[in-house]
Amino acid sequence: VSSQFPRATNVMWVDRSSGAKLGITYEPASLEISSINPEGLVASWNASHPEAIVRPGDRILEVNGKSSEKLGAAAVQAEINKSQMLGISFARTLNWHMRLDTRSGRLGLRLDPDSLQVRAIDEQGMVAKWNSSRPSFAVRVGDRIKEVNGVRAADGAAGVHSELRGEKVLDVTLARDVTSAEEALFFAQQQTASVMKGESGGEATNQTSAATAPPTANTFVVLVDATNVGKLGLNIEPGTLAVNSVKDTGLIAAWNHANPESQVHPNDQIVAVNGRHITT
Numbered sequence: 530v531s532s533q534f535p536r537a538t539n540v541m542w543v544d545r546s547s548g549a550k551l552g553i554t555y556e557p558a559s560l561e562i563s564s565i566n567p568e569g570l571v572a573s574w575n576a577s578h579p580e581a582i583v584r585p586g587d588r589i590l591e592v593n594g595k596s597s598e599k600l601g602a603a604a605v606q607a608e609i610n611k612s613q614m615l616g617i618s619f620a621r622t623l624n625w626h627m628r629l630d631t632r633s634g635r636l637g638l639r640l641d642p643d644s645l646q647v648r649a650i651d652e653q654g655m656v657a658k659w660n661s662s663r664p665s666f667a668v669r670v671g672d673r674i675k676e677v678n679g680v681r682a683a684d685g686a687a688g689v690h691s692e693l694r695g696e697k698v699l700d701v702t703l704a705r706d707v708t709s710a711e712e713a714l715f716f717a718q719q720q721t722a723s724v725m726k727g728e729s730g731g732e733a734t735n736q737t738s739a740a741t742a743p744p745t746a747n748t749f750v751v752l753v754d755a756t757n758v759g760k761l762g763l764n765i766e767p768g769t770l771a772v773n774s775v776k777d778t779g780l781i782a783a784w785n786h787a788n789p790e791s792q793v794h795p796n797d798q799i800v801a802v803n804g805r806h807i808t809t
Contacts, residue, residue, distance in 0.1 A: 553571050592616070637652075700783075702787045751791070771797070772793060
């Protein structure tokens, strides 16, 4: 991550003196948010601060000045548990999917034993080869492994370390704290590959913005790498480009697994691919 750009962060201020709960679950080691309870303080914050909403996949960086990177995740959790007034800084994260075959060579990663954060990349390993062939999806120092072959980091780092051992095919989901510049680029890429949510698409509507503006289509970006001749795994209506079904295997299924907050569902509609819009 280039040091000339700060990370894309949000700061939330909440008061728990009334006895209300934050209403979030998060992974203990990485402090990445897994879910948000619609009845909690975080959900209330989101409703009143649409410009700075907290989302599943965001990661807690700091609470009341206590940094997870300087003091560790346990110190941050202790601050959350003991304080009534909380100022919480969150980092925006991006998830993506990598597939490697370590029967062709060793992985070439050194990881933090607890957080599974990448500490070093061996120039002769399989990850370095992946980086050379797919620079847009390159693994960097500081990225975190979330899942390997269905074994989740949230269920314990030991299981992930075990799954990484041996010679086998590895399906790896990674996460990265993005910079403000990278977040801006991600939103700019809505002009190159967007999907419009259908009425039964399964994603929640932002009630605050819906109350103050006419209903609009909710679009999001799906980034997939088909250089390895991978198939999308979509059945699409030819005339409208509406999604009829998503196969259990394929690039879209892998995207959905790695990005639960922006999954592709039946009845969604493709509106643009690589800058080509269906209306133009």
